[in-house]
Amino acid sequence: xxxxxxxxxxxxxxxxxxxxxxxxxxxxxxxxxxxxxxxxxxxxxxxxxxxxxxxxxxxxxxxxxxxxxxxxxxxxxxxxxxxxxxxxxxxxxxxxxxxxxxxxxxxxxxxxxxxxxxxxxxxxxxxxxxxxxxxxxxxxxxxxxxxxxxxxxxxxxxxxxxxxxxxxxxxxxxxxxxxxxxxxxxxxxxxxxxxxxxxxxxxxxxxxxxxx
Ligand SMILES: N[C@@H](CCC(=O)N[C@@H](CSC(=S)NCCc1ccccc1)C(=O)NCC(=O)O)C(=O)O
Numbered sequence: 001x002x003x004x005x006x007x008x009x010x011x012x013x014x015x016x017x018x019x020x021x022x023x024x025x026x027x028x029x030x031x032x033x034x035x036x037x038x039x040x041x042x043x044x045x046x047x048x049x050x051x052x053x054x055x056x057x058x059x060x061x062x063x064x065x066x067x068x069x070x071x072x073x074x075x076x077x078x079x080x081x082x083x084x085x086x087x088x089x090x091x092x093x094x095x096x097x098x099x100x101x102x103x104x105x106x107x108x109x110x111x112x113x114x115x116x117x118x119x120x121x122x123x124x125x126x127x128x129x130x131x132x133x134x135x136x137x138x139x140x141x142x143x144x145x146x147x148x149x150x151x152x153x154x155x156x157x158x159x160x161x162x163x164x165x166x167x168x169x170x171x172x173x174x175x176x177x178x179x180x181x182x183x184x185x186x187x188x189x190x191x192x193x194x195x196x197x198x199x200x201x202x203x204x205x206x207x208x209x210x211x212x
Contacts, residue, residue, distance in 0.1 A: 018072060020156040021075055021156040056068055072156065084148055098135075100157075114209070
C-alpha cells in the first residue's frame with residue numbers, strides 16, 4: 001500500500017506545517033523534491049498537471065490533493081486533529097484562516113518588500129500577534145492549544161509561522177508570554193523535537209530567498 005507522498009520544493013515554505021503534523025503524529029511520508037528551475041523551465045512537466053499550477057501536492061495512495069491548507073485539513077480529518085465537535089472545528093478553521101492571513105503578509109515581505117519593508121513590518125507585527133496571544137489566552141489561559149484540549153492541524157500551521165517570525169527577528173515574540181510558552185511547549189514534543197533536529201529539516205531553507 002503506497003503511503004503518503006509530499007511533493008514540494010527543497011524549502012520549508014508552505015509544506016512545513018504538513019511535515020510538522022506528520023512528524024508529530026508519528027506518520028511516515030515520502031518527500032518528492034522538485035527543483036525550482038526544473039519546475040519553471042518546464043523540464044519537470046508536473047506544473048501543467050497541478051490543479052492550480054502550484055505545489056505542495058499531497059498523495060494518499062491514488063488520492064491527490066493540492067492547496068496546503070486543504071492538505072492540513074484532510075490530514076486533520078483523517079487523524080483526529082479537527083477538534084471535539086462542530087464548534088471547535090469551526091474555531092480551528094477560523095484560526096487556520098488567520099494563520100493564512102499572516103502567512104500571506106509574511107510572504108509579501110519576504111518576496112517583495114524585504115529590503116525596504118522589514119522595519120515597518122516588524123513595527124506593525126504586534127497588531128497581528130496580539131490576535132494569536134488573545135486566542136491562546138481564551139483557551140485554558142494559553143496552557144494548551146489554539147482550540148480545545150487536543151492539538152489540531154491549525155497548531156502546526158501557527159507553530160510554523162511563529163518560527164518563521166522568530167527567524168525573521170529572534171525577539172518577535174518577546175512581548176508575548178503565551179505565544180512564547182506555546183512555541184516552547186510544541187517544539188519540546190518528542191517527535192517534533194526529533195524532527196527539528198533532523199538533517200531533512202535543517203537542510204531546507206525557509207524559502208528560496210533564505211540562504212542556508
Ligand atoms: N494557496 C496555495 C499556494 C501555493 C503556492 O504559492 N505554491 C508556490 C510555492 S509556496 C511558496 S513559499 N511560494 C513563494 C516562494 C517560492 C516560489 C517558487 C518555488 C518555491 C517557493 C509555488 O508552487 N510556486 C511555483 C509556481 O507558482 O509555479 C497553497 O496554499 O498551497
